[in-house]
Structure formats: structure tokens, C-alpha cells
Amino acid sequence: MRHYLSSITISRSAHSRAAGGPAFFAKSGPPSLRKKEVMVDVTHSRSRRVGKFSRTAVALFGAGILLAGCASNNDDGGTTDGDTGSASIVTGMINEQGDAGTPVAGGTLTYGVQVLASSLDPTKVAARGGSGGEALAAVYDVLVSYDTATGEFEPKLAKSLETNDDGKTWTLKLRDGVKFSDGTALDANAVIASIDRYNAGKGNGAELWVASVTSMEASDAATVVFNLNTPWMRFPSMLALGHGMIVAPSSQQGDKFTAVGAGPFTEGVFSPSVERIFKANPAYYGGAPKLEQLRMVALNGPQANLESLNSGQLDVAYIRGLTSAINSAKSAGYPGYIDVLNAGSAEIINNREGRPGSDVRVRQAIGYALDPELIDQRAENGEGLPGSELFGTTSQWHVDTPGIAYDPAKAKELLSQAKADGYNGTLNYIVLSEPKDHAIGLAVQSLLQAVGFEVNLILANNAGDIVQNVYVKNDFDLAHAGIGLYESIPDLGLYSTTNSTSKSNTAGYANPAMDQLIADLQQAKDNASALAVISKIQTLWNETVPSAPVGGLASFWAWQKNVHGVVPTATGIMLFDQAWMGAK
Structure with missing residues (x-):
């Protein structure tokens, strides 16, 4: 059977999930929109402070493992009739505008991001919404876009993407006449050269690509064939992010890089x-x-x-x-x-030898000691998305297997066992000195000390120190950050943050059984099969506690009522190629 991305696309609709049907379906009319709604309802100790903190550091570290791996969130879709003011989180488009009339040309649209992209080289900036993804998409566009309302991947710069062997071989057809902003053609050789450059530069997701794609071939000027070592039905997700942002051959001249793409802006x-x-x-x-x-x-x-x-x-x-x-x-x-970024709020445990977290009993004790609802109450007045599961209830990848349960008695027992074998109970815990994160840090410190840990709370105020200590030197026992699992790329998120060989595995967790489950997830032939594997991943996570999720992380891209045509895609990247502004 041949699957076409131009007319038949990967689906994550509620119907496909419930029926356990194939991950592809033919479109027939407008996509159905899905709404997910969730209603959600400690003591102080010593701390020490490092420097003065700015919110920019949150942009770097609040994404947690995402900074080192794949910047971690949800590309879920849905609609609402203008739900306002409650403690509910409704994913998808909200307060939708009616017919705006004829688009108006002109004007400058100002977008407040989390952090400005320091470079427009896709190998140096992760393609994630609010922190560089929009800048890259503006210059390069994407080969494939992600429809957040239906969960389908659709051609954009590409004309089609198809597989005829259930995901082991994919054929990409390019649109006719597409040119880079320097006037040269965006052809198959340019696509292959750009992807090779991206992998050589170790761009975000390069490890998974190299481990999965055995070869790329230009069968003609408009066609690229990707050969994979195993079937992978969610392979199109890779072409919706950094790999699909094609850099013109003229961009790299020796050590000098100039951003030349085929996107809507220069x-x-x-x-x-x-x-x-x-x-x-x-x-x-x-x-x-x-x-x-x-x-x-x-x-x-x-x-x-x-x-x-x-x-x-x-x-x-x-x-x-x-x-x-x-x-x-x-x-x-x-x-x-x-x-919603799944597991966007988490306590990262250093699993490496010589650290307390190298003992699984210590990791388990940390997991059992944490009460996500109490942490949420302290940090968000009970308005957040608390939970210890990898994929929360707003996610299409949510399973019935719960996360590790709050059980202080079990935490005390496990910690006592570790102490009997020589562990002194001390944890050095790094948290950003930003109001919300500081509140989380105090709540976590209090919960851990209640079961017998001695927690040194280190308030870090400098993003460079965070990068050096946590991501480069791995000099921490526990750190508040995020695992960050996006709806559109669960394979990449889990591989980057959890696979034994991944350089983005900040926790240093290594487990062959987990590696195999992540491989099984990648090879899952449909949504039902993927959910079955995720349930097994959650079970093994609860048993081995690589790190401890405490909740999802919601984000809202809000715009003025005179702004139209902004389109979200994978990882919350906003596309502005069709955007326009009417009269205020």
C-alpha cells in the first residue's frame, strides 16, 4: 500500500486513536478539531544564592533538557467558544476570529518571544516555538508542516512525501520552481546537502536521524529518496523541524555563514x-x-x-x-x-556514578516523595497541570498507566535502605531564582526533607552557570527543569532525553530495556501500537525513575484582534507567511 502525504497524511485524530486504526487516513472535507480540557484544583529551609537572575535564563533552562536536547512541548489541537478565566487548560485555537475580509498588505508585526535566536544557522538553534523556531521558519520555511488541529503532517515547501513500504522508504517530491532568496534553485541536491550539513553540525535531532536514516538519494532534480533501517511512520516529523529547514549551498562560505533560504522573509x-x-x-x-x-x-x-x-x-x-x-x-x-509541553516541569536526577542518583533506591525515593499537586499549589495557586506522568491528560499520547504515585512512607523506606548502605542523604539541588521556579524549588526541598533527605537549595541566577554546571559539567544532584515531550515528535523527545547513547541525555540515565522500548515506539505502525509501547515506557519509568516529572507546561501565543493568518506548526512554531494586520 502506498501512502501519500499530499493527500493522505499521518493522523492523531480521536477517532483513529479510539479505533486503533492506521496512522494514515484520507482527508474528506474540513478537519475535525479536538478539544482537551483539564480542571485542576511545605516548609522553608536553608538556601544559597548564585548571582542575579534574568528571565532570559528561564528561556534557556526553563525548557530544561530541551536546552541540551530537543527543547521540550505539545502541538495539540482543539477549539473553544472562547473559554475564559477558569483554571482549565484548553489546547488549540481559542477566541477564534470570524471572517476578517480581504487581507491587507503592509506593516510591521512585532512578536514578543521568549528568547531571541542568537544565530540563524539551524545547526546552532533548536527549531522550537518562542525560542528560535519562528526565526528559522521565516528564513527557510519547512519542507513539511504540522496541522495542530488534526495531527497531520502536510507538504509545505515539498509537494508530497510518500511511503510505499509502511515507513522504511520515503520519497519526497519538491515543488516546481522554488528558489532560494539568492535566486538559485531549491532542488534535490540542495536538500541532501543541507541535511548532510545539519547532521555534520550536530543540529537538534541529528543523533536520531543518523541512527535511523541509512541513505539519501536524488533520483532526479525534484525527488529525494530517504532509506531507513527500520519502518518509521512518524518520520515526517523530522522534516517539519531543523532537518526540513533547507539552507542554500551559498550560505556557507568558509567559516562565514549567511542565512539564505527559500522562506517568506529574509x-x-x-x-x-x-x-x-x-x-x-x-x-x-x-x-x-x-x-x-x-x-x-x-x-x-x-x-x-x-x-x-x-x-x-x-x-x-x-x-x-x-x-x-x-x-x-x-x-x-x-x-x-x-x-502544553508534556513533562515540561520536572526534577532532573543525575544518574551518573558517584552521584546519589546512581542508586535506583534514591531515585525512587525522590519520585515517591514528590506531590505534584502540592508543588502546583505553591507555584501556580493550583491552576497548573500537575502530574508525574510523561504525557498528561491533554495529550494524545496519554495512557492509562499512571506516573509514580506520591507515597512518603515508601520514600522514607527506600531512603533508609540507601542510608544503611552508606548514603548520607544529601542532595545539591539547582533551581533558577525566578519567582515561580523558586516557589517550586522550596516546595520540592520541603517534600524531600520531610522524608529524610538533606537538600541544599542552590538558587542559580546566571544562565551561563546553569549551562556549565548542569549541561556541560553535569555537576548537580538534582535540578528543576523539564523533560519536554512534544506532541508532534514523541520519538525524538524520548530518544534525546533518555536513550543511553544520546549526548542530550542530561540525566545520564542508561537502561538497555528503555532503549529497546524507545526503538519499539519509533517502529510502531499506528497510534494504537504507539500507545501500547508508551504504557510500557511509563511502567519502566516508574520502576527506574530516570527523573521525576511534576507537571505539564502550558503556553499561549496570543495576538491582537486585528492580526490574522498566524498558523501554528510543530513544537509551537508560529508561521507568518500568510499573516496580515487589519486596522486597529
Whole structure:
């Protein structure tokens, strides 16, 4: 059977999941939209502080393992009739606009991101929404886009992507006449050269690609054939991110890199820590963008983004991880897109030899000692998404197997066993000194000390120190961050953060049984099979506790009511090629 991405695409619809049917289905009419809604309902100790912290550090470390691996969230879809002001999280498009009339050309759209992309080289910036993905997509576009409402992957720069052997061989057809902004053709050889460059530069996801794709061939100027070592039905997800952002051959001249792509915009002004400005590309294959310019700025976190949206200084605001700000924006009626990063809030345990977490009993004791609902109450006044499972209830990948349960008595017992064998009970715990994270840190410290741990809370205020100590030197026992599992790329998220050989495995967890389950997930032929494997992964996770998730992380991309045509894709990247602004 031959599957076509141009007309038959990967589905994660509620129907396919319930029926356990194939992961592909033919479109017939408008996609059905899915709504997931979740209602959610300690003592202090000593701490020491390291420096002064800015919200920019949250952008780097609040994504936790994502910083080192795949920046971790949810690309879920749904719709609502304008749900406002409650403690519920509804994923998908909300406060949707009616018919906006004829698109208007001109103007500069200002987008408040979490952190400005430091480079436009896809090998140096992970393609994730709010932290560089939009900048890359503006210049390069993507071969394949992800429909967040249906869970389908659809051709964008590509004309089609098909498999005729259930996912072991994929054939990509390119659109006719697509050119890079330097006037050269985006052909099959350019695609292969760009992907080879990406893998050589160890771009995000390169490890999984190299482990999975045995060869790429240009069968003609418009066709690339990808040969995999095993079937992989979610392979298109890789072409929706960094691998699918094709860099022109002219971009690299010796050590000098110039951002040349076939996207809707070209690079304009870059003022580090201030703004990035992109200019419309009149030769864009989809037609010249309506916007004259796209401007990205990084403010001081989600509350500042909300306030700037309210004052009219921002046209689009990324409001990440602060439920009170998300609910305020919803109540104000702003249109936009809500996303949930699965296991976006977690306690990362250093599993390496010589660390307390090398003893599975210590890891288990940490897991049993944590009460996600109490932590959420302290950090988010009970408005967040607490949970110890890898994929929360808003996720299509949520399974009936629960996460590790709060059980302080069992935690005490396990810790006592470890102490009897010589462990002194001390943990060095790194947390960012930002109000929400600090509150989480205090709650976690209190819960762990209640079962017998002695926790040294280290408040880190410098993103560089976090990177060096946690990600480079691995000099920590416990760190508050996030595992970060996106809806569109569960294979990549689990492989990057958990596989024994992955350089992005910040926890240092190594378990052959888990490696095999992650491989089984990659090879799952349909959603039902994938869910069965995820259930086994959750069971083994509960037994071995690589790290301890404490909740999902919600984000809201909100825009002014005169902004139209913003389209979300994989990992919460917003696409602006069809965006335009009407009169205020």
C-alpha cells in the first residue's frame, strides 16, 4: 500500500486513536478539531544564592533538557467558544476570529518571544516555538508542516512525501520552481546537502536521524529518496523541524555563514538582546508575504509579554508557563493558540556514578516523595497541570498507566535502605531564582526533607552557570527543569532525553530495556501500537525513575484582534507567511 502525504497524511485524530486504526487516513472535507480540557484544583529551609537572575535564563533552562536536547512541548489541537478565566487548560485555537475580509498588505508585526535566536544557522538553534523556531521558519520555511488541529503532517515547501513500504522508504517530491532568496534553485541536491550539513553540525535531532536514516538519494532534480533501517511512520516529523529547514549551498562560505533560504522573509537587522527584523521576500513561492516586516523582541518573561500585549506594543505575545497570565489573556478575549509541553516541569536526577542518583533506591525515593499537586499549589495557586506522568491528560499520547504515585512512607523506606548502605542523604539541588521556579524549588526541598533527605537549595541566577554546571559539567544532584515531550515528535523527545547513547541525555540515565522500548515506539505502525509501547515506557519509568516529572507546561501565543493568518506548526512554531494586520 502506498501512502501519500499530499493527500493522505499521518493522523492523531480521536477517532483513529479510539479505533486503533492506521496512522494514515484520507482527508474528506474540513478537519475535525479536538478539544482537551483539564480542571485542576511545605516548609522553608536553608538556601544559597548564585548571582542575579534574568528571565532570559528561564528561556534557556526553563525548557530544561530541551536546552541540551530537543527543547521540550505539545502541538495539540482543539477549539473553544472562547473559554475564559477558569483554571482549565484548553489546547488549540481559542477566541477564534470570524471572517476578517480581504487581507491587507503592509506593516510591521512585532512578536514578543521568549528568547531571541542568537544565530540563524539551524545547526546552532533548536527549531522550537518562542525560542528560535519562528526565526528559522521565516528564513527557510519547512519542507513539511504540522496541522495542530488534526495531527497531520502536510507538504509545505515539498509537494508530497510518500511511503510505499509502511515507513522504511520515503520519497519526497519538491515543488516546481522554488528558489532560494539568492535566486538559485531549491532542488534535490540542495536538500541532501543541507541535511548532510545539519547532521555534520550536530543540529537538534541529528543523533536520531543518523541512527535511523541509512541513505539519501536524488533520483532526479525534484525527488529525494530517504532509506531507513527500520519502518518509521512518524518520520515526517523530522522534516517539519531543523532537518526540513533547507539552507542554500551559498550560505556557507568558509567559516562565514549567511542565512539564505527559500522562506517568506529574509534576514534584516539583528541587535543582540534587543530585536531581530526580517524583510518580506517578494519571490517566496507562496506569494509575497502581506507583512512588510516581521520583528521579534525578547522581553522579561510571560507577564511582561502580556502587559506589552495589553498596551499595544506587541502584536503577538508568547506567554509561557505562567497560568495566571494565560488566563488573563484568555479572559481579555485575545485570539491565539494554547499548547502544553508534556513533562515540561520536572526534577532532573543525575544518574551518573558517584552521584546519589546512581542508586535506583534514591531515585525512587525522590519520585515517591514528590506531590505534584502540592508543588502546583505553591507555584501556580493550583491552576497548573500537575502530574508525574510523561504525557498528561491533554495529550494524545496519554495512557492509562499512571506516573509514580506520591507515597512518603515508601520514600522514607527506600531512603533508609540507601542510608544503611552508606548514603548520607544529601542532595545539591539547582533551581533558577525566578519567582515561580523558586516557589517550586522550596516546595520540592520541603517534600524531600520531610522524608529524610538533606537538600541544599542552590538558587542559580546566571544562565551561563546553569549551562556549565548542569549541561556541560553535569555537576548537580538534582535540578528543576523539564523533560519536554512534544506532541508532534514523541520519538525524538524520548530518544534525546533518555536513550543511553544520546549526548542530550542530561540525566545520564542508561537502561538497555528503555532503549529497546524507545526503538519499539519509533517502529510502531499506528497510534494504537504507539500507545501500547508508551504504557510500557511509563511502567519502566516508574520502576527506574530516570527523573521525576511534576507537571505539564502550558503556553499561549496570543495576538491582537486585528492580526490574522498566524498558523501554528510543530513544537509551537508560529508561521507568518500568510499573516496580515487589519486596522486597529
